[in-house]
Amino acid sequence: MASFALGRNHSSGGTREARAGLMLRALIVLALLVSVVSLGTGAAGLGLADLFQAGLRGTLAPRDQVIFWNIRLPRLAMGLLIGAALAVSGALMQGLFRNPLADPGIVGVGAGAGLGAVLAIVLGGLLPAGIAVQFGGHLVPVAAFLGGWGATLLLYRLATRGGHTSVANMLLAGIALGALAGAVTGILVYLADDRQLRDLTFWSMGSLAGAGWGKLATALPLILPVLVFSPLMARGLNALALGEAQAAHLGIEVERLKQLIILAVAAATGASVAVAGGIGFIGIVVPHLLRISTGPNHRYLLPNAALLGASLLVGADMIARTIVAPAELPIGIVTAVLGAPVFLWILMRRQGLVGI
Amino acid sequence: MLQLEHVSITLGRREVLRDVSLSARAGTLTAIVGPNGSGKTTLLRAITGEIAYQGKITLNGLDVARAKAWQLAAVRAVMAQETQLAFPFTVLEVVRLGLSMGENAGAQDLPQRALAEVDLLHHGARNYQDLSGGERQRVQLARALVQVWNPVAAAGARWLFLDEPVASLDLGHQVQVMRLARRFADAGGGVVAVMHDLNLSAMFCDHLALLADGGLIAAGPPESVLTDALLSTAYNCTIRTNQLPNAGPWLLPQAVAC
Numbered sequence: 342m343a344s345f346a347l348g349r350n351h352s353s354g355g356t357r358e359a360r361a362g363l364m365l366r367a368l369i370v371l372a373l374l375v376s377v378v379s380l381g382t383g384a385a386g387l388g389l390a391d392l393f394q395a396g397l398r399g400t401l402a403p404r405d406q407v408i409f410w411n412i413r414l415p416r417l418a419m420g421l422l423i424g425a426a427l428a429v430s431g432a433l434m435q436g437l438f439r440n441p442l443a444d445p446g447i448v449g450v451g452a453g454a455g456l457g458a459v460l461a462i463v464l465g466g467l468l469p470a471g472i473a474v475q476f477g478g479h480l481v482p483v484a485a486f487l488g489g490w491g492a493t494l495l496l497y498r499l500a501t502r503g504g505h506t507s508v509a510n511m512l513l514a515g516i517a518l519g520a521l522a523g524a525v526t527g528i529l530v531y532l533a534d535d536r537q538l539r540d541l542t543f544w545s546m547g548s549l550a551g552a553g554w555g556k557l558a559t560a561l562p563l564i565l566p567v568l569v570f571s572p573l574m575a576r577g578l579n580a581l582a583l584g585e586a587q588a589a590h591l592g593i594e595v596e597r598l599k600q601l602i603i604l605a606v607a608a609a610t611g612a613s614v615a616v617a618g619g620i621g622f623i624g625i626v627v628p629h630l631l632r633i634s635t636g637p638n639h640r641y642l643l644p645n646a647a648l649l650g651a652s653l654l655v656g657a658d659m660i661a662r663t664i665v666a667p668a669e670l671p672i673g674i675v676t677a678v679l680g681a682p683v684f685l686w687i688l689m690r691r692q693g694l695v696g697i
Numbered sequence: 698m699l700q701l702e703h704v705s706i707t708l709g710r711r712e713v714l715r716d717v718s719l720s721a722r723a724g725t726l727t728a729i730v731g732p733n734g735s736g737k738t739t740l741l742r743a744i745t746g747e748i749a750y751q752g753k754i755t756l757n758g759l760d761v762a763r764a765k766a767w768q769l770a771a772v773r774a775v776m777a778q779e780t781q782l783a784f785p786f787t788v789l790e791v792v793r794l795g796l797s798m799g800e801n802a803g804a805q806d807l808p809q810r811a812l813a814e815v816d817l818l819h820h821g822a823r824n825y826q827d828l829s830g831g832e833r834q835r836v837q838l839a840r841a842l843v844q845v846w847n848p849v850a851a852a853g854a855r856w857l858f859l860d861e862p863v864a865s866l867d868l869g870h871q872v873q874v875m876r877l878a879r880r881f882a883d884a885g886g887g888v889v890a891v892m893h894d895l896n897l898s899a900m901f902c903d904h905l906a907l908l909a910d911g912g913l914i915a916a917g918p919p920e921s922v923l924t925d926a927l928l929s930t931a932y933n934c935t936i937r938t939n940q941l942p943n944a945g946p947w948l949l950p951q952a953v954a955c
Contacts, residue, residue: 356822357787357790436783439783439784440783441783441784579786579790579794580794581783582782582783582784582786583780583782583791583794584777584780584781586742586747586777587775587777587780589746589747589766590745590747590766590769590770590773590774590775591770591794591795591797591844592766592767592769592770592771592797593766594765594766594767595766632784632785636785636786636787636790637784637785637786638786638790
């Protein structure tokens, strides 16, 4: 069709991509900055200047070495990892549900993981001593991860008929499962003793306080592949915005894409909740802010969300551990205080929410 | 070549289409016409591989029910009746979705050229969600065009499947879009469109397939399908066909008898 050679105008539309590329670079710088500041911040009074000078002279006191290597560094790594995981999980879920307010918390991964953790805290003492010793301090994270995974699989079974996953059914089933998990959690909370209640409260609000290389080793193998490989799903996620049928017409294997997204979200969210408890709103706020500033193209949205989520969570963690120092605020409180107003703002701006 | 053999479709417990056999050659423009609820869109959704059916549908020899999504996507593009977007993509970003991984992937100027074809050249940076219904349809047509830009590829003819491509367009753009479809067919591609407007169908299409009540009651060139008897049966309304000089059949419903 030779006559189809009319306009050749490249000017429009390219600006957004340029902005997104610029944003990527800016976010890398931001993440580095936040990381450095975070390493120099803490209750121990070991500042950036001290670290720098002592590091140059090689005279870091043994106490400070422990603080740096065994407390601050793993905590920073954990914050970066969990923040990225939460933000990317949110972006993936929103792409799958074609709804900017979807979040792993909504589809039951969070509720399932929470139930697992509560079960471990309250009933963990009933386990035969041999098994309990095997798990050691990992019982709660492992139970949370299994709970999140189980909830996702159950949800997927409920929402899938004959190889077709209904997003509407999945959302509704997620709400029902969440309510059920909440009820069982309530019963367990009712049964719990005072010490267990303290654990529960702390865990349900989320915290990076227990961060160490061991926990990092638990979460890393599950989260890192999701962060690295999710950009490969960008084209499919973009096409999915047109609807499942039209994505398929464009050549996307839609059912396989959906399964991959669910698997990725279960892994990343389950692992995050398992090691850091319930940290809300990162998954909703980060992708939304990025969509406003640089557009919804998942090619940029996913890596940018990972970087911004990482920076935000490390920043929130700095607030959490300094604002009431030497005590610590659960980080979930910080993210909720910052994130809930943004969530409401999104809700107000979007009068006609996209139907499912 | 598009071939349908004894295609029946049941949605829920209702048989929407019964034993439809039909074929369309590349290089032609075929309209599926018929009253509301006669199964036009359902038939098109079967042809595009979107819903399950009994019987057999092949496109360029490819079994539609068994083909992989990417195999079909290389051969045909589909434009739905209405497309809502979940996120605020720009017009150009939407049209770019039509760029496949294959031969068109490097042709970065195709989206702009396709936008020019649908008269939206300078609207690439606009937010798709802010467009009117008719503009959205034209953007979706541009996206479909990008997907099958060359009407004849190395592997054979390409196809455009359009569900009511002109339903929400003004008169000028209706003619523009039909001309576009006509040119695609004249260049060797195949076009199958669900149409409401019988007059536009008669003006531009080589073949019409008339559906009524889930069955195919006539198929062939416009003169043989748009007859008073067939149309009056299909639409349950007395319809009189006229002949215009230098044009095909032209028809008006006889309001009194409806």
